Amino acid sequence: MTYEIATLRGDGIGPEITDEGVKVLRAAAEVTPGLDLEFTQLAGGADHYAEHGEVAPDSTWKTMRSAHAILLGSMGHPDIRMPDGTEAQGHFIVNARKSLGLYAGVRPIKLYPGARGIDPNQKHVDLVLVRESTEGLFASFGGGAEISGEVYADTMIVTRKGTERVARHAFELARTRSGRPQDGDRRVTCVDKANIFRSLAFFREVFDGVATEYPDVTADHALVDSFAMLLIQHPERYDVLVTENMFGDILSDLAAALVGGLGLAPSGDIGDEHAMFQPAHGSAPDIAGQDKANPVATIVSGRMMLDWLASRHDDDALRAAADVVERAVVTTMESGALTADLGGELSCSQFGDAVAATVRRLA
Numbered sequence: 001m002t003y004e005i006a007t008l009r010g011d012g013i014g015p016e017i018t019d020e021g022v023k024v025l026r027a028a029a030e031v032t033p034g035l036d037l038e039f040t041q042l043a044g045g046a047d048h049y050a051e052h053g054e055v056a057p058d059s060t061w062k063t064m065r066s067a068h069a070i071l072l073g074s075m076g077h078p079d080i081r082m083p084d085g086t087e088a089q090g091h092f093i094v095n096a097r098k099s100l101g102l103y104a105g106v107r108p109i110k111l112y113p114g115a116r117g118i119d120p121n122q123k124h125v126d127l128v129l130v131r132e133s134t135e136g137l138f139a140s141f142g143g144g145a146e147i148s149g150e151v152y153a154d155t156m157i158v159t160r161k162g163t164e165r166v167a168r169h170a171f172e173l174a175r176t177r178s179g180r181p182q183d184g185d186r187r188v189t190c191v192d193k194a195n196i197f198r199s200l201a202f203f204r205e206v207f208d209g210v211a212t213e214y215p216d217v218t219a220d221h222a223l224v225d226s227f228a229m230l231l232i233q234h235p236e237r238y239d240v241l242v243t244e245n246m247f248g249d250i251l252s253d254l255a256a257a258l259v260g261g262l263g264l265a266p267s268g269d270i271g272d273e274h275a276m277f278q279p280a281h282g283s284a285p286d287i288a289g290q291d292k293a294n295p296v297a298t299i300v301s302g303r304m305m306l307d308w309l310a311s312r313h314d315d316d317a318l319r320a321a322a323d324v325v326e327r328a329v330v331t332t333m334e335s336g337a338l339t340a341d342l343g344g345e346l347s348c349s350q351f352g353d354a355v356a357a358t359v360r361r362l363a
């Protein structure tokens with residue numbers, strides 16, 4: 001089958017890393033019988049905003065809707081601001097999440113060979129953080145209330161519908177994903193603050209209800225404060241985590257530190273109809289145009305895209321392609337082929353070439 005992939009290369013290092021991601025995905029499609037990937041490059045991002053006064057033209061939004069999936073480079077530039085003062089990047093992503101109904105922010109946290117986490121002795125980190133992306137403490141995004149000139153308030157909204165769908169996403173992921181905690185059980189941990197906030201006690205209650213539909217997956221809870229410490233001390237204990245919007249925002253950057261930084265952190269924004277995949281880092285203007293960025297986060301975001309498409313279309317060709325991309329990244333890094341941020345000597349494009357060649361070799 002042919003899948004149409006809408007691609008926005010974005011700003012800063014975006015074009016360089018996106019090209020390497022596309023290169024590896026093309027190689028995977030090439031070696032996978034019955035799989036065709038068609039990439040359509042779309043306009044949009046901060047540079048586009050500077051020139052045209054909008055983050056993306058209507059045609060981009062339209063194609064993003066009609067494509068099978070969306071792959072983004074990094075968007076945004078610190079100097080470019082929207083009229084309301086927010087970064088152009090934030091606006092594009094928030095717009096996309098809202099208009100495409102992307103409620104699950106999925107952040108795999110995996111330690112790849114050659115990468116060093118916080119604890120150099122830590123060998124096994126392979127967990128996934130699922131962040132509710134449409135409500136929680138971000139519900140009043142752009143609004144908020146002025147109570148008096150000296151007092152302001154934002155609102156935490158937790159709904160049954162919003163919590164059920166993100167909890168289901170987490171349990172499905174625990175069932176189907178290939179990574180496992182060391183003791184081998186499939187587990188979803190609800191990270192909340194149910195002892196203090198009524199809204200988050202409800203989040204836990206709804207989570208427990210969904211958990212009964214998944215008797216094969218262990219469900220447990222953690223309070224976000226003590227969890228932040230446990231995540232750093234014992235990341236090997238966790239499998240899939242599901243949490244409220246704001247907690248997820250903070251924990252995902254904390255978790256990126258566990259696996260050696262931003263160049264290695266992929267992400268997906270997933271809904272029932274659409275999904276968008278991109279590296280978790282920004283446009284890194286300090287190294288843009290020098291062919292030295294690490295494209296791993298983008299390549300692995302592409303692998304997540306193949307996995308999502310595979311389960312949505314129940315297509316084994318996509319599963320095979322996702323698998324070969326993941327093995328190629330691991331094999332390449334194991335061989336010591338690394339970019340400068342990990343102490344290696346390869347440029348961004350040389351690393352992409354190496355992974356693409358490994359894809360062809362492993363297939």
Ligand code: ATP
Pocket residue numbers: 012017074075076077078089262263264281282283284285286287292293294295297341
């Ligand atoms: P933006 O406003 O677009 O987020 P930024 O200045 O915050 O840009 P980030 O992209 O968030 O930059 O990156 C923070 C730091 O991490 C920078 O020093 C950058 O060079 C580095 N970095 C980010 N992504 C990568 C990558 N893929 N490879 C190597 N280094 C990276």
Ligand code: MG
Pocket residue numbers: 281282283
């Ligand atoms: Mg940044």
